Amino acid sequence: MTSADWIFHGGAIHTMAGTTTDAVAVRDGVIVALGDVRALQGPRTEVVNLDGGALLPGFHDAHVHPLPAGLQLTGCDLAEVHSLAEYRALIAAHRADGAWVLGSGWYGDVFPGGFPDRHELDRLIPDRPAVFMSHDAHGVWVNSTALALAGIDRDTPDPHAGVIHRDAGGEPTGMLSDAAADLVLRLVPEPDLAAREQALRTAQSHLHRLGVTGWQDAAIGAILGGPDPYDVYRAAEAAGWLTAKVTGALWWDRDAGLDQIERHLARRAETAGKKFRTTAIKIMQDGVCENLTAAVLTPYANVPHTHGLSFIEPEALAEAVRRLGAERFDVHLHAVGDRAVRECLDAIEASDRAWDHRHQIAHIDLIDPLDVPRFAVSRVIANLQPLWARQDPVLVETKLPYLTAAQQEMHFAFNTLAAAGAPLAMGSDWPVSSPDPLWGIHTAVNRTAPAADPHAQDVRAQTEPLLAGERLALAAALTAYTIGAARASRRDDTTGSLEVGKAADLVVLDADPYAVPASSLSAIRVRSTFADGVAVHHI
Known part of the structure; x- marks a missing residue:
């Protein structure tokens, strides 16, 4: 009998397959035995004593953006601090060689009124x-x-699905939401292939350090002025340095119509x-509550007649999903708002569901109980x-004031969805928030913030669920970050649980x-x- 390369005990x-076990044996990158694996130990077998720790399937992030996250890590990154004074210091210290100064990661609650201003x-x-x-x-x-x-000046109209924020005199403030951001982002020079490759390498290494072995990239395409990750992933796989299993969700251009399906078919082909596949399509149906662009069924609190934005008309959305x-x-x-969630469910239910689809709705900040x-x-x-x-302060100061009492009662309704039998997958949306799965699991289980999170250091975030x-x-949380997320990425046949024949994607x-x-x-x-x-990754 051929000996194992690795034994863990x-x-x-x-296993995240409904069982626990005493040991796992791995050979040629595949799990070959569970339980009594002594016969597989040979002179060259690496034996890992877990020393009272734990072995699980590698975490899978069901919704993440590694290329922009990697670019953020290598640029003027504001994400690891949380105050206006710290933002000022980082920006002032940043040395940018190009014609543009670029950065990311700011939080609105650090600014008076919840939004930054161009004068700063x-x-x-x-x-x-x-x-x-x-x-x-x-x-x-x-x-x-x-x-x-x-x-962009006082006479520039808001684009469809976007907002140019203005001061009391009608002048643009320097804050551009959703599609309005494209008015500037389309002018920003794109990083070259070398810079993009370095960004993806940096992001992959960071995710591996957190135990993540696979993910669904939730935007394969040129969006928000950022570069298209497609060529970088293909180059990484061809060169052999893409070590994660990646499912790409091809970006649906809401202005391009159904003709884009042919391009998506070509990319999928x-x-x-083994490493990079594009079997999904990403469709953005609304924005976020903080800037009133999430589509809601009832008006936002204290903002009469404001229901947010449906980026795609429901009939067009249904036809796209059907096709x-x-x-x-x-x-x-x-879909962040409850109206957007309903529109997405309607579109899926109007399509052919008699196949093993992995349709998913991401975020679901709000949901109507009927849905x-x-x-x-x-x-x-x-x-x-x-x-x-x-x-945390972001939610309390920039989101909750816009939500009615009824909306707040159905806010991130995780257990309600789980109890109703909804299949769950979890992701980080990094660089929107930390990609640490253990931080995510902590918050899902406690509904309070991790102790080390720089964006939630106040008493309320740490102690009040x-x-x-x-x-x-x-x-349920561990399942959603392993086999549940792998299933959402159509990878559950080869990863996401510890079973004989599956890939040895593991976290210690x-x-x-x-x-x-x-x-x-x-x-x-x-x-x-x-x-x-x-x-x-090893420490």
Whole structure:
């Protein structure tokens, strides 16, 4: 009998296939045995003693944007601090060589009134155009030079699905939401292939350090002024340095109509490799509550007659989903507001569901109670971003004031969806928020913030749960970040659980999640990460 390359033992081993086991053996990148694996130990077998820790399938992020995240990490990154003074210091210290000054990761709650102003950037960067993407990627903060280059003034109309924010005198403030951001972003020079490759390498390494071995890239295409990740992924796989399993969701251009399906079919045919596939289509149906662009059923609180924006008319959305389903594409729909969620469910239910689709609705900040059971009935995956479900300053100061009491009662309704039988998958939406799965699991289970999160250091975020009844059981959260997310990416046949014949995509933790207090879940650390039986991270 051929010996194993790796044997893991000496700790809790959670297969995420409904069982636990004492040991796992790996050979040629594949799990070959569970349980009694002594006969597979040979002179060259690497034996890993878990030393009281735990072994799980590698985490899978069901909704992430690694290329812009990597670019953020290598640029003027504001995401690791949370104050206007710190933003000023980082921007002032940033040395940009090009004609534009670019950055990202700011949070609206640090600014008076919840939005930044061009005058702040004008003082810091008076001589070049400056563009800073918000942490949620639904807005940009620009200086006066950038506004002038884009030709944006008091007479410029708001584009469809976008808002040019204005002061009391009607002048643009320098804050551009959703489609309005494109007016400036389309002018920003695109990073070259070398810079994009370095960004993806940086992002992949960061995700591996957090135990992530696969993900669904939720925007393969040129969006929000950013570069298209498609060629970078293909180059990475061809060169052999793409170690993660990636499912790409091809971006649906809402202005291009149904003719774009042919282009998406061609891309899917070109990406039938082991590491990078494009089997899904990403459709954005609305914006976010913080800037009143999320589509809601009842008006926002204190903002009469404001229902947000449906980026695609419901009839057109239904036809797109129907046509894509006929081509056996999974649809990955962005829906934050309860009206957008309903429009997406309507579109899926009007399409052919008599096949093994992996249609999913991402975010679901708000949902009407009547729509909850529809997820299970239509087998629609609820793609959740758990780190958002806590009472941090961003939510409390820039979102909750716009939500009615009834909307707040159905805010990130994780347990309600789970109890109704909705299939769950979890992702981070990084760089919108941290890609650490253990932070996400901590928040899903506690509905409070991880202790080390720089964006939630206040007492309320750390100790007062957001709708305590919507806490998820630990098993449900772990499932959603492993086999549930792998299923959403159409990868559950080869990864996401520890089963004989599946890829040895593994994460070694320094503690068993089931053996620590729920309040300590975010303190668990990743010791090692394996992708196809190769150690891609180790401490």
